[in-house]
Amino acid sequence: MRLSTCAAAITTATLFASCLATPTPNPADPIARTISDRIGRKKQQKGEKEKKPSTKYFHEPGGGNKLGHYDKRYYHGIVSDEERQDTQSHMIRAYLNFFHEQELDTWIAHGTLLGWWWNGQRLPWDYDLDTQVSDTTLHHLGEAHNQTRYAYNSSDGTVQREYLIDVNPWIWERERGDGQNIIDARWIDIRNGLFIDITGLSEIHPDTHPGVWSCKNYHMYKTSELYPMRETMFEGVAAKVPYDYDKVLVDEYKVRALIETDFHGHRWDTEQRAWVKKPETVEEEEQERKKKEEEEKKKVAEEARVNKSTRES
Amino acid sequence: MTYDDQHDDAGADAQHRPQPRIERIPDYRDDLDVSDEEDGFYARDDDFLIPPKVQAAFTRTTDRIPRRIKRYAVVYLAVAFLALVSWLAYFGPRRAAYWAEISLMDHTPAKSYGSNVRPEFNGMIQVRDMDEQHLPTKHSRLVFVGDVHGCREELEHLLKKLDFDRKHDHLVLTGDMIAKGPDSAGVIKLAQKINASCVRGNWEDKLLLSLADAEARHILQPGPNEDPTATIDFLDEVSHSHGDYELRKLAKEFTRKEIEYLHQCPVILRVGSVPTLGNLVSVHAGLVPDKPLEHQDPFHVMNMRTIDLKTRIPSSKHAGTPWEKFWNHRQRKLKPEERMTVVYGHNRKKGLNVREFTYGLDTGCVSGGKLTALVVDGHGGTEIVHVKCGKEGGYDEE
Known part of the structure; x- marks a missing residue:
């Protein structure tokens, strides 16, 4: 082999070797030790954090769709579908009346707005109701109306209820923070703990993003989508909705929410102009109810047997 | 001419000499040249890969095409290629899109927008x-x-x-x-x-909504006895300006009577x-x-x-x-x-x-x-x- 070829071959071989030579972890290495130390320390810190008292203000009896929509203080068990619907329809009327009487600004949002879009009513499967307010209104609510109760009389005079306005002390924080207090205030039915979630919108970056309004859960809205608001009717009372309501809905729920007529066990009935439970859903629920009853019967029977046997002995 | 002279001089004893070399060149050398007067000159090269029958059929058809056209065969091929490329790259997709659009316009999708109840708004005539x-x-x-x-x-x-x-x-x-x-x-x-x-x-809509909002807040300056010819004015300038500064400036140009007109x-x-x-x-x-x-x-x-x-x-x-x-x-x-x-x-x-x-x-x-x-x-x-x-x-x- 000629010298030049030889040299080239050796160079290639050495380069290839250096490519392969990736560092392997060596526990004895001093640098590696510090890294593992650091990971250990981080873990420790995490453990400490978990031990720290929670900053959460509003408490629910549990998570998930079933329990996550009750206030812990007023919760006495999951209510029936009928009771929830009745509670919600009076609750939102009371809420809108109160804001109208106090000349405070509020509008309906999220799933509640979607319900309004379909037929001016709540979506029957919705576990909670959502409204929004501007941050100035939110602060006023905190200063003037926090912890006050509102006595409600339905327009036909048959229903009397009482609602608590509970404003989160963390409303001064307008960013998400630790994510424990993204709901700014609640309108709570003190009979069963069901509530309306009230979130405030603020221009969190008026310098870099003027005209962009955000809640603490990072739902963003442009001023031109929200204002000027439109006055409309919701559940039979005057309510406000954002100026460009379609865009707000499509941004949050995608176009499917405006065209899908089969959702959550319900079907859109064009003639009744309402969402109705599908027969399958009704059947399923009926079966579930029967199962529960049977189980309870069994329990009672078993208890009786146990009692009997103890008495006999 | 000295060379020839030499030959002539040597002519005397030519019989004893060997034959000149030029004579030794074979006579059929002329056969190597192809004369354009012969038919063979115009004949096709023998292609042993294609059977003669096919060759004959090929010649029969191509002979029918006038030579004037044959001469531009390359141009025709190029044009055809260009046409193919433009169809594949442009006209074909456009045609497909056109028909797709027509079929979408003809067939209402099973689930489509607009099955909801139309939203009802205050102060708006549909x-x-x-x-x-x-x-x-x-x-x-x-x-x-x-x-x-x-x-x-x-x-x-x-x-x-x-x-x-x-x-x-x-x-x-x-x-x-x-x-x-x-x-x-x-x-x-x-x-x-x-x-x-x-x-x-959309502009009348925005202006009227903004005015309705101001009215609900009681920040509209009431005209003396609600004079319809008085122009719109606001009580406070700064509070609650959700980007509607321009709208308010616009609103001030109008009298109540003119706003009434917009309302209807x-x-x-x-x-x-x-x-x-x-x-x-x-x-x-x-x-x-x-x-x-x-x-x-x-x-x-x-x-x-x-x-x-x-x-x-x-x-x-x-x-x-x-x-x-x-x-x-x-x-x-x-x-x-x-x-x-x-x-x-x-x-x-x-x-x-x-x-x-x-x-x-x-x-x-x-x-x-x-x-x-x-x-x-x-x-x-x-x-x-x-x-x-x-x-x-x-x-x-x-």
């Missing part, structure tokens, strides 16, 4: 019929003007050019009469004076039946085909430009299928008496846009374009009349 007495007759005309945007002088100029006679002729303003331009209040005054019909545009402008004006044009309707932006006027979403009627054919959701964006294209396509499928012709504005980018069942009239007067009128006479004849707008570059660029 549909109103125009007074029949204003329909064009032998001696009177109906004049539609789009997007005046406060250009009062241009509107006056246009009416003058048309010889508009307020006793006979009737004016319909297709929304966005106000804002951007120099004299919004003047336009409304003029409209009231000549008893013009109007539709609610419907979102959809059912003009009535005109010979040859059929049922005439006027809106500011557009309509969704195959949907009753009462069920049209008012926001979209005042704002749409395109419709997504897959979901049938209208949008104010420019990209997509223009609503008027969809509208015209669907009208052709209807019985003649059910068809509807729409006169609208709002789409300045497209300018004057006249189709069989739609008349788009926004020619951007306020940004230095033209102000356009559609004149309909008693026989259903139509005429488009323009005036140039005063300010070079427009008013809204200030």
Whole structure:
């Protein structure tokens, strides 16, 4: 082999070797030790954090769709579908009346707005109701109306209820923070703990993003989508909705929410102009109810047997 | 010649000498040359790969093609190649898209936008019929003007050019009469004076909503005894300015009477039946085909430009299928008496846009374009009349 070829071959071989030579972890290495130390320390810190008292203000009896929509203080068990619907329809009327009487600004949002879009009513499967307010209104609510109760009389005079306005002390924080207090205030039915979630919108970056309004859960809205608001009717009372309501809905729920007529066990009935439970859903629920009853019967029977046997002995 | 001489000298003893070398060259050397006088010169090279039968058939066919054409074979091939490439890359996909669009327009998707109950808003009239007495007759005309945007002088100029006679002729303003331009209040005054019909545009909508909000907050300055000729004013200037500073500035130009006029402008004006044009309707932006006027979403009627054919959701964006294209396509499928012709504005980018069942009239007067009128006479004849707008570059660029 000629010298030049030889040299080239050796160079290639050495380069290839250096490519392969990736560092392997060596526990004895001093640098590696510090890294593992650091990971250990981080873990420790995490453990400490978990031990720290929670900053959460509003408490629910549990998570998930079933329990996550009750206030812990007023919760006495999951209510029936009928009771929830009745509670919600009076609750939102009371809420809108109160804001109208106090000349405070509020509008309906999220799933509640979607319900309004379909037929001016709540979506029957919705576990909670959502409204929004501007941050100035939110602060006023905190200063003037926090912890006050509102006595409600339905327009036909048959229903009397009482609602608590509970404003989160963390409303001064307008960013998400630790994510424990993204709901700014609640309108709570003190009979069963069901509530309306009230979130405030603020221009969190008026310098870099003027005209962009955000809640603490990072739902963003442009001023031109929200204002000027439109006055409309919701559940039979005057309510406000954002100026460009379609865009707000499509941004949050995608176009499917405006065209899908089969959702959550319900079907859109064009003639009744309402969402109705599908027969399958009704059947399923009926079966579930029967199962529960049977189980309870069994329990009672078993208890009786146990009692009997103890008495006999 | 010395060489020859030498030969001649040597001639004497030639018999004893060997034959000259030149004589030894074989005689058939001439055979190596091919003469163009022979048939073989023109014969095809023997191709042993192709059977002779096929070769013969090939020759028979190619011999029939005139030589003049054969000569340009390469050019033809290139053209054919270009045609193929352009079909594959451009015309083919375009044709496919065209047919896809047609089929989307023809078939209503199983789940599509618009099955909801139309939202109801306070202080907004959805549909109103125009007074029949204003329909064009032998001696009177109906004049539609789009997007005046406060250009009062241009509107006056246009009416003058048309010889508009307020006793006979009737004016319909297709929304966005106000804002951007120099004299919004003047336009409304003029409209009231000549008893013009109007539709609610997105700017009237915004202004009226903003005023309703101010009223609900009690920050509107009450006029002495609610004088209808007093201009609008606000009690406090700074509080609650959600970007509506411009709207308030605009609102102050108007008197209560003029605001009243804006209030009665419907979102959809059912003009009535005109010979040859059929049922005439006027809106500011557009309509969704195959949907009753009462069920049209008012926001979209005042704002749409395109419709997504897959979901049938209208949008104010420019990209997509223009609503008027969809509208015209669907009208052709209807019985003649059910068809509807729409006169609208709002789409300045497209300018004057006249189709069989739609008349788009926004020619951007306020940004230095033209102000356009559609004149309909008693026989259903139509005429488009323009005036140039005063300010070079427009008013809204200030």
